[in-house]
Amino acid sequence: MVSLLGSALFPLTLSNGASRSARVAASGGGRISSSCFKHMKEQRKVVCACMAPPRDLRRDESSATKFNDSFKSESLSTVREPEDDSNVLIECRDVYKSFGEKQILRGVSFKIRHGEAVGIIGPSGTGKSTVLKIIAGLLAPDKGEVYIRGRKRVGLISDEEISGLRIGLVFQSAALFDSLTVRENVGFLLYENSNMPEHKISKLVTETLAAVGLKDVEDRLPSELSGGMKKRVALARSIIFDTTQDAIEPEVLLYDEPTAGLDPIASTVVEDLIRSVHMKGEDAVGQPGQIASYVVVTHQHSTISRAVDRLLFLYEGKVVWQGMTHEFTTSTNPIVQQFASGSLDGPIRY
Ligand SMILES: Nc1ncnc2c1ncn2[C@@H]1O[C@H](COP(=O)(O)OP(=O)(O)OP(=O)(O)O)[C@@H](O)[C@H]1O
Numbered sequence: 001m002v003s004l005l006g007s008a009l010f011p012l013t014l015s016n017g018a019s020r021s022a023r024v025a026a027s028g029g030g031r032i033s034s035s036c037f038k039h040m041k042e043q044r045k046v047v048c049a050c051m052a053p054p055r056d057l058r059r060d061e062s063s064a065t066k067f068n069d070s071f072k073s074e075s076l077s078t079v080r081e082p083e084d085d086s087n088v089l090i091e092c093r094d095v096y097k098s099f100g101e102k103q104i105l106r107g108v109s110f111k112i113r114h115g116e117a118v119g120i121i122g123p124s125g126t127g128k129s130t131v132l133k134i135i136a137g138l139l140a141p142d143k144g145e146v147y148i149r150g151r152k153r154v155g156l157i158s159d160e161e162i163s164g165l166r167i168g169l170v171f172q173s174a175a176l177f178d179s180l181t182v183r184e185n186v187g188f189l190l191y192e193n194s195n196m197p198e199h200k201i202s203k204l205v206t207e208t209l210a211a212v213g214l215k216d217v218e219d220r221l222p223s224e225l226s227g228g229m230k231k232r233v234a235l236a237r238s239i240i241f242d243t244t245q246d247a248i249e250p251e252v253l254l255y256d257e258p259t260a261g262l263d264p265i266a267s268t269v270v271e272d273l274i275r276s277v278h279m280k281g282e283d284a285v286g287q288p289g290q291i292a293s294y295v296v297v298t299h300q301h302s303t304i305s306r307a308v309d310r311l312l313f314l315y316e317g318k319v320v321w322q323g324m325t326h327e328f329t330t331s332t333n334p335i336v337q338q339f340a341s342g343s344l345d346g347p348i349r350y
Pocket residue numbers: 099104122123124125126127128129130131
């Protein structure tokens with residue numbers, strides 16, 4: 001697993017004899033941006049650097065932990081949590097992160113349990129994406145710990161041999177390789193890392209595309225897709241996995257502003273898609289989703305109400321409120337009230 005990371009994306013033989021990496025490199029004349037490439041590499045590392053725990057974890061029933069509303073973040077520590085943490089997939093414990101002089105995270109703590117659909121909200125620049133990258137293992141905390149299924153992560157994901165959890169990060173921009181077809185984009189990790197024959201990967205790609213409601217797009221280039229379709233392709237790429245492995249680990253997907261820039265109806269489609277690939281949902285072909293838990297960073301009210309069950313509110317480097325989604329609008333916490341109403345008056349200063 002680790003060795004895959006260093007060897008990056010090369011080489012990858014295509015059925016037409018060209019190599020995928022060569023085509024990516026050949027696209028340097030503008031068809032693929034360096035940021036897309038970086039995103040893909042980052043995402044790839046996250047998805048790949050994992051091993052295989054038992055499949056039946058997916059069937060575990062778990063409910064979101066209910067937290068009381070509170071006026072002060074400090075009082076969160078007095079809230080009793082369930083004693084049984086066996087279903088905790090990811091835990092951040094007192095995480096700090098600075099960029100230069102700028103202190104962004106100042107003691108962030110939370111748990112993501114098996115089966116949960118969690119949203120992270122809060123004012124711009126408060127560190128939500130930073131939290132996602134820390135969970136994903138793309139950034140290391142300056143202080144504090146991240147536990148993956150009870151095991152403390154040491155360093156970045158690229159240093160890990162076994163995490164016991166596949167973690168996928170779905171970026172705001174679909175971050176597809178513009179020079180590769182939809183099939184090659186979705187099957188990218190399998191073409192490169194698995195022993196699956198090409199025809200099997202191709203079949204799996206078609207099935208996975210069908211699961212996110214796409215048909216007959218395998219041979220198209222990303223430039224021939226709408227924005228919403230690109231997001232679906234990106235989602236398909238995140239949920240595809242090697243079905244020839246005996247044991248498949250549970251997967252957590254991290255979505256960074258998945259509905260940003262979409263019209264309300266396209267947002268609804270993506271929100272329902274996020275639900276549908278979750279274990280409690282049903283995909284476009286009527287199969288239960290494969291995602292054990294997911295975390296969504298969003299500013300969109302519709303995404304909060306439609307796609308997540310529990311919310312973490314991040315402000316000034318800490319989780320200052322946690323609660324079920326339906327408790328958000330009725331919260332008496334002045335920070336939450338101001339944010340929910342969009343008022344200029346209140347403790348949040350811009
Ligand atoms: N790699 C980095 N180097 C320097 N500063 C960074 C880096 N990554 C993030 N920051 C800074 O950290 C702060 C938090 O960024 P982050 O993207 O996590 O916020 P956010 O809450 O997701 O914001 P938004 O809601 O606007 O997307 C910002 O001020 C950002 O400029």
